[in-house]
Amino acid sequence: MLIIANWKAYVDQARRAKELAANAKRLASRSRHTLILAPSSPHLGLFPKAGKRNFQFAAQDVSEKSGGASTGEVPASLLRELGVGYVILGHSERRALGETDAEIAAKTKQAFAAGLTPILCIGERERDEDARYVQVLRNELAAVLDVLSPKERAKVVISYEPIWAIGKSARDAITPADLKEMVLYIRKILAQHVSKVTANKIRIVYGGSVEPDNIRELAKEGGVDGFLIGHASVDPKTFSALVKELS
Numbered sequence: 001m002l003i004i005a006n007w008k009a010y011v012d013q014a015r016r017a018k019e020l021a022a023n024a025k026r027l028a029s030r031s032r033h034t035l036i037l038a039p040s041s042p043h044l045g046l047f048p049k050a051g052k053r054n055f056q057f058a059a060q061d062v063s064e065k066s067g068g069a070s071t072g073e074v075p076a077s078l079l080r081e082l083g084v085g086y087v088i089l090g091h092s093e094r095r096a097l098g099e100t101d102a103e104i105a106a107k108t109k110q111a112f113a114a115g116l117t118p119i120l121c122i123g124e125r126e127r128d129e130d131a132r133y134v135q136v137l138r139n140e141l142a143a144v145l146d147v148l149s150p151k152e153r154a155k156v157v158i159s160y161e162p163i164w165a166i167g168k169s170a171r172d173a174i175t176p177a178d179l180k181e182m183v184l185y186i187r188k189i190l191a192q193h194v195s196k197v198t199a200n201k202i203r204i205v206y207g208g209s210v211e212p213d214n215i216r217e218l219a220k221e222g223g224v225d226g227f228l229i230g231h232a233s234v235d236p237k238t239f240s241a242l243v244k245e246l247s
């Protein structure tokens with residue numbers, strides 16, 4: 001499984017970043033899962049060339065431009081040079097700041113051009129009774145998949161993160177049964193963009209209040225290929241507990 005630790009802006013000291021990374025590296029050396037840490041960009045520079053086997057780094061965003069006159073932007077090639085392997089794109093906290101589907105699509109292209117694997121976040125704000133939330137997922141997926149080549153489509157990691165479940169606690173997260181249903185929906189949508197065989201192989205992870213209390217059930221019954229973990233990933237003890245629950 002993929003265990004993606006999205007540190008968001010929780011970790012603001014290099015000392016803490018190093019401590020968390022050392023802990024995760026130890027966990028990875030004893031785990032069959034792939035651990036992917038996503039610190040704030042400046043902290044990626046603390047671990048140059050660090051990405052190895054099942055212990056990898058991700059950026060939390062990337063520029064939609066390839067470099068040049070773009071003040072404040074971090075181009076994908078720079079991340080790649082640091083040994084970063086993945087990039088989280090379209091997180092709801094970035095979409096809330098105004099990031100559009102077109103920008104996310106452009107960022108995905110940049111990521112692939114530099115050899116990074118995009119982790120594309122999709123998710124509905126609320127679960128309405130008319131199931132309009134399925135259309136939200138359809139639109140968010142189409143906006144990105146439509147600009148990708150068939151090979152690229154097969155490589156994207158999809159992170160399903162219903163906004164209503166983010167930043168709460170295990171009891172507010174999705175239930176394993178609902179997650180299973182959503183993963184099936186997402187695979188159905190994917191099959192409109194790639195072959196059925198590929199749609200079944202694309203990695204889908206879940207994010208939204210994953211904690212030691214619910215990760216095992218979600219893994220067992222949710223039909224996912226891993227998790228994107230926010231608040232529970234920035235405490236070494238809790239993160240260790242999460243990884244142990246999956247072993």
Ligand code: PGA
Binds near residue numbers: 168228
């Ligand atoms: P959370 O964040 O684990 O803090 O809910 C998850 C996410 O941002 O997807």
